[in-house]
Amino acid sequence: xxxxxxxxxxxxxxxxxxxxxxxxxxxxxxxxxxxxxxxxxxxxxxxxxxxxxxxxxxxxxxxxxxxxxxxxxxxxxxxxxxxxxxxxxxxxxxxxxxxxxxxxxxxxxxxxxxxxxxxxxxxxxxxxxxxxxxxxxxxxxxxxxxxxxxxxxxxxxxxxxxxxxxxxxxxxxxxxxxxxxxxxxxxxxxxxxxxxxxxxxxxxxxxxxxxxxxxxxxxxxxxxxxxxxxxxxxxxxxxxxxxxxxxxxxxxxxxxxxxxxxxxxxxxxxxxxxxxxxxxxxxxxxxxxxxxxxxxxxxxxxxxxxxxxxxxxxxxxxxxxxxxxxxxx
Ligand code: ACO
Numbered sequence: 001x002x003x004x005x006x007x008x009x010x011x012x013x014x015x016x017x018x019x020x021x022x023x024x025x026x027x028x029x030x031x032x033x034x035x036x037x038x039x040x041x042x043x044x045x046x047x048x049x050x051x052x053x054x055x056x057x058x059x060x061x062x063x064x065x066x067x068x069x070x071x072x073x074x075x076x077x078x079x080x081x082x083x084x085x086x087x088x089x090x091x092x093x094x095x096x097x098x099x100x101x102x103x104x105x106x107x108x109x110x111x112x113x114x115x116x117x118x119x120x121x122x123x124x125x126x127x128x129x130x131x132x133x134x135x136x137x138x139x140x141x142x143x144x145x146x147x148x149x150x151x152x153x154x155x156x157x158x159x160x161x162x163x164x165x166x167x168x169x170x171x172x173x174x175x176x177x178x179x180x181x182x183x184x185x186x187x188x189x190x191x192x193x194x195x196x197x198x199x200x201x202x203x204x205x206x207x208x209x210x211x212x213x214x215x216x217x218x219x220x221x222x223x224x225x226x227x228x229x230x231x232x233x234x235x236x237x238x239x240x241x242x243x244x245x246x247x248x249x250x251x252x253x254x255x256x257x258x259x260x261x262x263x264x265x266x267x268x269x270x271x272x273x274x275x276x277x278x279x280x281x282x283x284x285x286x287x288x289x290x291x292x293x294x295x296x297x298x299x300x301x302x303x304x305x306x307x308x309x310x311x312x313x314x315x316x317x318x319x320x321x322x323x324x325x326x327x328x329x
């Protein structure tokens with residue numbers, strides 16, 4: 001019988017645009033206050049990409065960092081996946097633009113759309129491809145330019161989001177099996193609680209759709225909040241069960257960084273003390289599919305987790321989608 005192919009995490013990387021937008025800056029743009037934003041969300045500042053900086057630019061710079069930490073050459077990559085809801089264009093995929101920037105012509109590539117759960121969906125996909133024996137080394141990226149789909153006159157949403165990218169390299173391994181579990185879920189019944197109505201086949205772009213601001217994010221924040229907490233707790237429990245590990249075995253929980261109050265409520269539901277929960281939302285805001293991977297990268301680079309530690313990542317997002325994964329660093 002053939003030995004099961006294991007999946008090794010070779011390395012991670014992140015990139016954030018240089019421009020910082022603080023809550024004080026936002027006070028000058030909409031009727032809000034630093035105090036309101038901090039107490040309701042935990043966010044103090046977020047990074048914003050330049051006009052001419054694309055999602056694939058952020059993805060490329062995060063990928064270079066991941067390559068550096070992995071000690072492999074780009075030519076070893078045989079599949080590229082990009083999780084994003086802010087692609088450079090409808091098509092080609094952002095993964096195509098990233099492939100070109102990396103000079104990896106002919107490597108198969110595609111984008112994944114699962115909103116804030118995108119990176120967890122990406123881990124599950126990369127793992128399946130590697131375990132099946134189809135591909136050996138996968139570059140998986142979560143990258144977003146949410147500032148470009150934000151209505152900067154809507155205080156309900158514009159204070160929440162930011163831009164950034166994170167990348168992970170995963171490879172087939174005989175010795176290691178770093179992805180202990182992945183659990184995914186979705187419920188399309190709630191698609192209109194968090195969405196962009198315009199631009200697709202439902203409402204193709206017209207002068208009217210632009211005037212009605214249908215090309216920017218619309219969100220029922222309270223309903224999203226209510227759904228996010230139980231679903232993130234459920235996903236965390238399921239992935240833990242699938243991993244065969246216990247809550248006390250997990251060294252660090254990395255929840256999707258959407259809102260500090262969601263993070264605290266999920267930790268409370270799971271009975272995890274906040275000192276075991278990674279939080280960086282104060283300086284990033286919500287960067288959708290890039291949150292869990294950039295948080296993991298920061299946790300690794302700052303020594304918050306070390307080689308051999310168990311980490312559980314949990315996410316929830318538009319769709320609704322949700323997912324969790326237990327990984328060994
Ligand atoms: N500044 C000042 N006041 C504001 C702002 C703002 N930026 N935004 C909204 N308000 C006002 C509202 O207009 C409302 O005023 P009103 O009572 O006069 O109508 C008041 O504040 C309270 O609004 P609520 O919606 O009740 O505020 P809530 O406590 O629910 O917090 C928030 C809003 C932060 C959006 C919260 O619902 C939330 O975090 N939801 C989750 C949304 C989320 O994270 N989405 C991201 C994508 S999904 C994901 O990643 C999980």
